[in-house]
Amino acid sequence: MSIDRISTAEISVAPGPAELGLPPLPDTLRSRLAECRTLPSLPAAAARVIAIARSPEPRLADYARTFEQDPALALRLLSMANSAFYSRNGNPVSSSLDAVSRIGLDATLAIALSFGLPRPRAGGNLDHEYLCQRAIIAASATQELAQHLCPDHAPQLFTTALLQDIGILALEALDGEAYVASLPDLHQHQKLAEAERQRYGCDHALIGAWLAASWGVPGPIAAGIIDSHGPLADGDPRQLCLRLSCRIADCWLAADSATAFSALLRQLASLASLDIVMLMTVMQELQHRLPSLARLFEITCPPAIDSAHLLAEAKELLFEQNLRMTIRLAEQQRELEALHASHVVLDEQHRTDHLTQLANRPWLEKRLTQHFDCARQTRQPLTVMFIDLDHFKRINDRFGHRFGDEVLIHFAAALNNMVRESDIAGRYGGEEFLVIMPNTRRQQAGILADRIREYLASQPLAQADGEPLHVTASIGIADLEDGEFEDATALVDAADQAMYGVKHGGRDGVGHYEEPDSST
């Protein structure tokens, strides 16, 4: 469908994006604009992008400079950098350099290589090179003026001036030949805007602002685009920079540039509100700087650039980048798995007694608290067993500490083999061990205790001087039902107390905790 004449009756009464307060856009145009996904870039910019991507070490700053020479790429970049994914509630970014820094090299490359190129049309082409030159000269002029009038806003004003004519690119993308054929002279900017208003009910400045706003470009930039056609007589310093910069660009690109500049200076001189001396100084400086700026920006398209070749190369580079990213992703996945494995090992170490490889005391206490609370809530049985090897000091004293360690290791391994899967056996301290037995009553725990003692009686824990060394143990058992235990520690204390009863009774035995008789 071609966007043909749109009457003022079709202009939507609904406001533009509320937060920006943009004037309304004709409904038909607004819905078509929503379909506009890419704008054409200059082949020269596309060629530079490819050259950077092919360089051994592509730098973000080089990409940023290229984006600053192509309104379509600059708009795409800002849109991406200010998207919810990248901005993460950060401040909006307004310059290409800030934008590439935010999104990083991979995303920058992806944007850079996704350029679109102008399609050749039977009915004649839009002069993209001219439009681009105008945008870059206006951007440079704005920046120069802003250095004097409002230096803090210079980067944002540069971007605004660069994007000021994207409405023209959008209209061409939407309306194709019908738009191009209906244009008066592209070099007569005011006349162009007037013709657009008659044809579409609004001009490219409003369309550009809407497009920028709907692509998520910061509000002040969208507002600046709309304002770029405003009069020179009034407006704040930021508005003046923008409004003047596109007029300077027109003078620069006019067939008789010197006459055009003189006319603009005469027009400025008649405006009493302006600091005309300062403005004239800036403009004279600009007149001298612009030729080198124009060269610097390499505005002119190198003659032998083939669009089909550019697109094919971009496709190939994107494919390579995809491959690199896939490889990197696989590497990251491997690193993640290794990290996870080392985390598991660390976690294991964190819970384990380094000598016996049983659960250590902090882990025993943590698990016992969990089982204690659970047993209380669910009224399930829970019993703990406190085991203290007898006369261990003597073993150490007689055979040495290292020998004592071996004994502890052997006992721990044997104990671990004897407990059930659901039990937790651990080293509580020195030669003391604790077994947590969920769902176990004191009688069943007693059976395990007897088994431990039988084992110790039948199996020597070490050979000392060629003789088997038998060790005995004093074992205390406390069942959750044995008393009113306040917490897990109280239950362990009860088992410890029962174990001490055995020690006092001559060692090598099993004792069950008994609540002290409160009546005596």
Ligand SMILES: Nc1nc2c(ncn2[C@@H]2O[C@H](COP(=O)(O)OP(=O)(O)OP(=O)(O)O)[C@@H](O)[C@H]2O)c(=O)[nH]1
């Ligand atoms: N080899 C070795 N000995 C330890 C370790 N931790 C504690 N001990 C020793 O275990 C012994 C415990 O001595 P005591 O508390 O007097 O107890 P005991 O000699 O077993 O006497 P009773 O418990 O009364 O039967 C001390 O000699 C500690 O040095 C350890 O990790 N390795």
